Amino acid sequence: MTETFFGEFDLASLSLWLFYIFFAALVIWIQRENMREGYPLEDDEGNPASSPGLFPLPEDKTFKLPHGRGEISVPSGQAPERADIPMKRVGPGNGYPLEPTGDPMLDGVGPASWAPRQDHPELDGHGHPKIVPMSGAEAFRVAAGRDPRGLPVVAGDGEIVGKITDMWIDEPEQLVRYLEMELDPKWGSGTRLMPITFARIKSDRVAVHALYGKHFATIPSIASPRQVTLLEEDKISGYYGGGKLYAGSRAEPKL
Known part of the structure; x- marks a missing residue:
């Protein structure tokens, strides 16, 4: 065989x-x-x-x-990283922490950092901006909860810095992403956006623990009153996030 x-x-x-x-x-x-x-x-x-x-x-x-x-x-066509960031290493070797050398909230470092995203709005499946002010979206209304429009904005130090004038919604997701506030002349001019996650809506006010009154004038603004770009979103969210560490004396030792 x-x-x-x-x-x-x-x-x-x-x-x-x-x-x-x-x-x-x-x-x-x-x-x-x-x-x-x-x-x-x-x-x-x-x-x-x-x-x-x-x-x-x-x-x-x-x-x-x-x-x-x-x-x-x-990978070759990636957006360039931010250059000349005002931070320095506290030790000689890699892995040592970096500390800011200027105003960290204005410089966008640490928890206030932002990435150089594309400077155009995020679009939905039909090519329209996803996030728009509710005042221009007639199909939307507040169905539940407290409507914050008209309420005063109270900063983390107790100062009344302005009032809520509009809400910015994510139309495809049907969510409120930002509150728009008009600043009192004492604290700046014009309007600014506030991420809804940093707002505490009370019956008589909107409390913002992250920032103190003096910080509202330098909140990054938006170029268009009808849309917000990806880059603007990152800068705004980073600014509020930075306030959680850098506003006032929060970065100082507690003991």
Whole structure:
């Protein structure tokens, strides 16, 4: 009886090794695809990292952006990072914390930091801005809870800095994202946006613990009264977040 090739060949072992090879190749491919954002790596001071990673960067892939916003190629076509950020390292080696060298809230560092996002509004599936003022969206109304429009805005130090004039809604999600307030002349001029998550709506006021009265004049403003861009959103949210640490003497020791 003639023996065939597979008579003494372990097909189960072959299947197992093919699976190992496939799985290893899959892990490497996924890891390289994951390197299209945030790479090549940099250290805390913006210099190329000493250990760039185990795998090489993937080749450029070009994506067509929706609604006629052009194309973007990554990883080489990424938006440049912020440069000359006013912070310094407190120690000589990588990993030491950074401390601000100026006004951290105005400089946008630490919890007040923001990323250089695209300076255009986020769009819905139909190409329209997602976040718009409720005063221009006739199909929306306050169905439950306290309508904050007309209520005074009280800062973290007890100062009344203005009043709520409008709400900005995310139309596709049907959520309130921002409150619009008009500042009293003592605390600045014009209107500013406040993320709804930083507002505490009471029966007679809207309390904002994150900021003190003197900080409201320098809240980042928006270019258009009818829409807010991704970059503006990041700067506004970062400013309020920074107030949680930097407003007043909050960054000082408590003991």
